[in-house]
Amino acid sequence: MKIASELSLQEKLHILADGAKYDVACTSSGADRRGRKGCLGNAVAAGICHSFASDGRCISLLKILLTNHCIYDCKYCINRCTNDIARAAFTPREVCELTTEFYRRNYIEGLFLSSGVWNSPAFTMERLCETLYLLRNVYHFNGYIHVKAIPGAPDELLAAAGYLADRMSINLELPTGESMKKLAPNKNHNMILRPMRMMADTIAQHRLAAGKSAQMERSRSNRYLTGSIFSKERLEQTGRVAGNTQPAKTQGTKTYALQKMGKTEWKQPFVPAGQSTQMIIGATPETDYHLLRTTQYLYQNYDLKRVFYSAYVPLNEDGALPAPDTPVPLLREHRLYQADWLLRFYGFSADELLSEQRPNFNEELDPKCDWALRHLERFPVEVNTAQYETLLRVPGVGPKSALRIVQSRRYGKLDFAHLKRMGVVLKRAHYFLTCDGKMM
Amino acid sequence: MTVFTCKDSFEAMMTCIYAAWASGIGHDDVRLQLEPVFQRELFCTYVHVEADVQKTEKVVSAIQKKISYEAYRQVFLASVSCGEDRLDAIYRFLVLGFSVGAKLTGMLFRPEVMWVLELSRKAANEANFFREFTRFALADGIYVAHIEPKCNIVAVTAEHFADRMPSARWMIIDDQRRIAAVHPADCPFYMTELSGEELRRLKETEAEKDAYTGLWIEFFQTTGIEARKNPGCQRNHMPLWYRRHMTEFLV
Numbered sequence: 001m002k003i004a005s006e007l008s009l010q011e012k013l014h015i016l017a018d019g020a021k022y023d024v025a026c027t028s029s030g031a032d033r034r035g036r037k038g039c040l041g042n043a044v045a046a047g048i049c050h051s052f053a054s055d056g057r058c059i060s061l062l063k064i065l066l067t068n069h070c071i072y073d074c075k076y077c078i079n080r081c082t083n084d085i086a087r088a089a090f091t092p093r094e095v096c097e098l099t100t101e102f103y104r105r106n107y108i109e110g111l112f113l114s115s116g117v118w119n120s121p122a123f124t125m126e127r128l129c130e131t132l133y134l135l136r137n138v139y140h141f142n143g144y145i146h147v148k149a150i151p152g153a154p155d156e157l158l159a160a161a162g163y164l165a166d167r168m169s170i171n172l173e174l175p176t177g178e179s180m181k182k183l184a185p186n187k188n189h190n191m192i193l194r195p196m197r198m199m200a201d202t203i204a205q206h207r208l209a210a211g212k213s214a215q216m217e218r219s220r221s222n223r224y225l226t227g228s229i230f231s232k233e234r235l236e237q238t239g240r241v242a243g244n245t246q247p248a249k250t251q252g253t254k255t256y257a258l259q260k261m262g263k264t265e266w267k268q269p270f271v272p273a274g275q276s277t278q279m280i281i282g283a284t285p286e287t288d289y290h291l292l293r294t295t296q297y298l299y300q301n302y303d304l305k306r307v308f309y310s311a312y313v314p315l316n317e318d319g320a321l322p323a324p325d326t327p328v329p330l331l332r333e334h335r336l337y338q339a340d341w342l343l344r345f346y347g348f349s350a351d352e353l354l355s356e357q358r359p360n361f362n363e364e365l366d367p368k369c370d371w372a373l374r375h376l377e378r379f380p381v382e383v384n385t386a387q388y389e390t391l392l393r394v395p396g397v398g399p400k401s402a403l404r405i406v407q408s409r410r411y412g413k414l415d416f417a418h419l420k421r422m423g424v425v426l427k428r429a430h431y432f433l434t435c436d437g438k439m440m
Numbered sequence: 441m442t443v444f445t446c447k448d449s450f451e452a453m454m455t456c457i458y459a460a461w462a463s464g465i466g467h468d469d470v471r472l473q474l475e476p477v478f479q480r481e482l483f484c485t486y487v488h489v490e491a492d493v494q495k496t497e498k499v500v501s502a503i504q505k506k507i508s509y510e511a512y513r514q515v516f517l518a519s520v521s522c523g524e525d526r527l528d529a530i531y532r533f534l535v536l537g538f539s540v541g542a543k544l545t546g547m548l549f550r551p552e553v554m555w556v557l558e559l560s561r562k563a564a565n566e567a568n569f570f571r572e573f574t575r576f577a578l579a580d581g582i583y584v585a586h587i588e589p590k591c592n593i594v595a596v597t598a599e600h601f602a603d604r605m606p607s608a609r610w611m612i613i614d615d616q617r618r619i620a621a622v623h624p625a626d627c628p629f630y631m632t633e634l635s636g637e638e639l640r641r642l643k644e645t646e647a648e649k650d651a652y653t654g655l656w657i658e659f660f661q662t663t664g665i666e667a668r669k670n671p672g673c674q675r676n677h678m679p680l681w682y683r684r685h686m687t688e689f690l691v
Contacts, residue, residue, distance in 0.1 A: 009651075010658050017662040035603040037626060043605050049677070050572050051688060054664035058672025063663060101652045102659075104583060104608060105576045106601075107687070143604075297691045328667050409549035418549045421558070 007088050013098070015088040019068040019079050022315075023171075023278065024308045028060040028109035028144045029274025030216075031166040040100060041110070042144030043166060043273075048109045060247045061112035061146060062102055064128055066090055070116030074173070074184040076283050078315045079116045089118070092131035096139045103143055107185035110144030110166070111135070125153035125161065132164035144273075149199070149269055151191040158195055162202065167273040167288040167305070172198050175294040179284035182320050193302075199275055200302045206270040214305050216274045218344065221399040224388045225347030229296055234349075240299045267283060274305030281336065282329040283321060287359035292339055292350040299343065309336045342367060345399055346392050371397045372432060379432040380439065383419065384409050396429030442485045443471045446527070448592075450519050451491040453527050457534060458495040459487070467535050472527045476525040510545050517560035520592040529555045567593040571600050573678070575687045576610060577653070579645040583610035586646055588683045594621050595631055602629050613642055646685065653687055660688040 007015070029047030049058035050409075068079045068087035078085065099111045113131065118124045128147055135141045147165040149158050162168060170192050174180045177189055204214040215230070222228045277298065279291060295307045311333040314324045339361065342348040346368070353367050354360070362370045372379065372395050382392050383405060391402040401423040405414065408422075415435045420426050431438040442465050445458035453474075460470045471484075480486060503512045515530055523529065532552040537544040547553045547663070566589055574597060575585035583605075594614045598621030601610065606626060613620040619640055624627035634642070683689040 010655055013655055014662050015657055017659050021665055035606050037606050040605060040608070048572055051660060051686070052674045052677045053660065054671065054674060055666075055668035056670040056677065057664075057668070058677065059660065059663060062659070098652075098655065102656060104605065105578070105652065105656070105687070106574050106585070107656045295487045311668075330668065405546055407546045410619060411543055411547045412549045414549055416482055418554075421554050 009094060009098075012088045012090060013096070015086050015243055016065045016068060016090060017063065019116070020063045020065045020112070020311065021111075022078065022313065023063065023148075024057075024310045025116055025146070025169050025276050026058065026063050026112055026304065027276075027280050027306065028146075030305055031144060033142065033272075039140040039142040040139055041103060043110075043142075043144045048106055050106065060109045061144065062099055062108045062110070063112040064090070064095070064098075066095065066113060066115040066124070066131065067118050068116045069118045071119065072117050072184070072186040075188070075316060075318045075320050076183055076280060076312065080316070081370055083316065092127065092134050096135045096141070098139055099135060099143075100139050103141070110146070111141075112146045114148040115150065121152035121306050122151045122154050122157065123222070127149045127156040129157055129160050129164070132161060136164050146273075149195055151187055151195065153195075155195075155198065158199070159202070162199065162271045162280050165271060167276060167279070168199060168271050169276040170199075172277045172279055172294075173297075174276050174284055175279055175286050175291055176284070179286065181284065196275065196277070196302050196304075198368075199271065200304075203271050203274065204303070206268075210269070216305055219399065221345055221388075221392065221403070222239050222347070227339055227349065228347040229343055230348050235300060235302070275302065276304055276306040276308060278308040278310050280310050281325070287341075288332070288336060288361050289350070289354040289356065289359040291336060292354060294342075295340060296343060296350040296388050307340060309333050309340075311315060331363055332361070335363070335367060337379065339367045347389060366395075368393075369428060374412075381432065381433045382437070383433055394429055394432045396425035396427065396432075398423070441469055441471060441481075441483065442487060442543075443473050443477075443481075444487050444489055445473050445475050445477055446489045447491065448474050449491060450516065451493065451496045452489065453519050453530065454496040454499040455492045456489040456527065457531055458499050459489045459589060460531060463487075467512075470531075472531045474524070474527050491598065495675075503534065504538070506541065507534075507544050508542045510573075511537055511542075514545065514556050514560040517563040517596075518556045520564035520596070521559040522590045522592075523559050526559050529559060563591040563593055563596075566591045567596040569682060570597045571688055573682050574601075574612060577645050577648045577687070578650055579648050583608060584645040585610070585612045586613060586615050586643070588616050588684060589614065592617060594619060594691060598623065598629050598631075613639070615639070615643070646690075657688055657691055 017254045027047050029045060031043040032045040033043040035042040047060060049060045051059040053059055069087050069089060070079045070081055073080045073082050095113065102108045115124050115127060118127065132145060132147060145165045146167045146169065147161050149161065149168050149170045151170060172192055173184060180187060180189060203298055208214055218230045222230050225231065228234065281291060298307055311329045313324065313328050314322060314326050317324055339353055342353065343350065352408060353371060361367055381394060389405050391397050391405055392399065404422045408414065413436055416426060416430065426440065442463070443660060444456050444460045446452040456472055460472055463470065477486065500512065503515060515533065518526055518530055533556040536550060536552050540547065544553060549556065570587055570589055574585045574587055576585045594612055598612050601612070602623055609623065611620050611622045611624050613634065618634045620632055620634055621629050622632055
């Protein structure tokens with residue numbers, strides 16, 4: 001094994017990008033920030049992809065590990081301590097220079113910094129914070145930063161990272177405690193959910209201090225949807241009330257120590273793009289229903305901005321893992337993402353899509369079509385009179401085309417030719433729609 | 441039929457619309473066309489219109505006040521898009537707009553409105569793509585980018601970078617149209633036309649390689665997962681013609 005300092009920057013980049021590539025949470029969305037004179041960068045709420053890798057996944061951020069040295073032995077991970085692989089570590093300045101120089105050439109939208117657990121969670125988190133501090137205050141980088149929170153790191157370090165980064169994430173990895181014990185013996189759910197809870201409450205308090213609502217912004221279509229998982233009624237059922245003015249106090253939970261930082265710190269954005277997490281699918285026996293229920297629970301109770309799914313790619317041989325020639329469950333991952341969109345944009349809930357009796361998605365049909373076929377009694381719907389909410393449930397109609405329909409039908413009647421030009425996918429939609437009483 | 445023709449610029453188009461309207465010939469008897477006009481039709485009178493700043497301002501403020509800001513946004517984007525008949529499309533859109541007012545952009549069942557929406561969407565989508573895929577190379581302390589968009593969206597793209605890199609010196613060059621957005625440090629950017637010689641010299645910057653070019657290619661190649669290889673998906677998100685000037689595909 002080579003010692004880190006002997007490696008060239010290019011070799012380090014190879015090792016540490018290779019180690020980070022299996023993490024899927026690589027979006028640059030959620031934060032909106034104008035550029036400033038003397039600084040480099042801004043942030044766009046919708047996020048910007050800069051390239052697409054050979055696997056078709058977007059490259060938006062410089063996704064690297066600070067180091068792939070790790071003291072943990074998570075079975076599925078390429079960087080586990082029992083693997084004999086080349087190890088390397090960046091210095092904080094190397095990360096800063098790579099980020100700013102790539103950013104100036106418009107290769108990337110920002111930095112995604114993760115790390116193996118180096119010596120201890122505290123030591124690793126401190127190095128991460130040091131890197132972000134340098135990047136923001138010495139290199140004057142004003143672009144997007146996504147940083148991993150290391151489970152088990154001290155609260156004050158996580159808080160410090162929160163003021164420097166746009167998004168933070170802690171990977172849940174596996175949705176049940178048993179799977180966790182089997183595949184990630186050094187971690188447990190409490191180590192992950194406790195910081196996630198505190199982070200969520202701290203974000204909520206900062207949002208309230210800045211005059212926003214406690215809950216993160218969601219797709220605008222949700223305000224017209226009564227059954228949305230983010231609607232006030234649904235959130236009240238979970239015990240986390242929408243628009244709660246004092247989420248932390250009423251819940252009796254702790255937030256990160258802000259009192260030390262004085263009054264003005266409250267106005268400083270804290271993780272403005274919210275939290276995200278990821279789950280590995282296909283390495284353990286959980287069903288799609290279980291995964292989707294967990295996703296919904298995380299959106300409602302932890303106010304996560306995104307939940308990502310990572311199809312398990314066999315990297316290590318281990319008795320506890322699927323065989324190395326197991327195919328990557330790409331279609332299953334795709335179906336889960338489709339369902340995730342249905343939760344966040346279309347007002348569906350997990351229980352509508354799947355149940356104990358039907359715990360997995362149909363591989364042949366997308367979840368929305370599948371739902372529509374099981375509810376034929378609701379169709380066809382009349383384009384010229386149906387509610388926005390009803391239109392959104394039609395396969396082939398999305399938030400944008402549904403909005404165009406309700407806006408334009410105020411001034412005249414619509415027919416199928418109009419729908420087509422508005423962006424409705426008639427191939428799927430025409431079975432479920434009528435225009436002025438007629439089918440296509 | 442009277443055909444009003446003008447050069448391919450926003451000012452000229454607005455002036456042309458003003459002239460066609462003010463001529464009083466009647467909307468059904470005029471047509472607007474962009475120059476160059478390759479084949480003239482029989483029984484048509486052709487009238488050339490020169491750009492005029494005051495008339496442009498009048499048209500723009502009328503659109504914003506009498507129709508809506510959204511309509512103006514769509515007209516502007518449609519004017520930089522790449523449809524041959526976009527000028528006439530804008531004219532028909534405005535004819536309807538000045539009679540119905542602010543509800544114009546909602547009337548998507550009218551072909552005039554849909555037409556302009558489609559044109560503006562095309563330009564906006566392309567501008568968005570070039571926000572992503574524009575690549576700068578460092579030459580003599582200036583970051584230079586070459587692009588060849590189908591729509592004339594250099595200025596729209598440059599606006600994004602002006603906010604992003606306010607204190608850097610950079611320029612974005614449209615190789616086909618021979619125009620460039622030039623941004624001095626801490627100043628607003630300006631548009632300029634390039635001579636053949638200037639363009640030839642600036643083209644050399646694309647071959648410029650430094651340490652970070654190599655590092656980026658290394659990163660780009662490493663970050664794809666072999667077990668998930670999917671060139672079809674990659675092409676869907678990033679069609680081949682966009683890759684002409686992208687660093688990672690120049691190897």
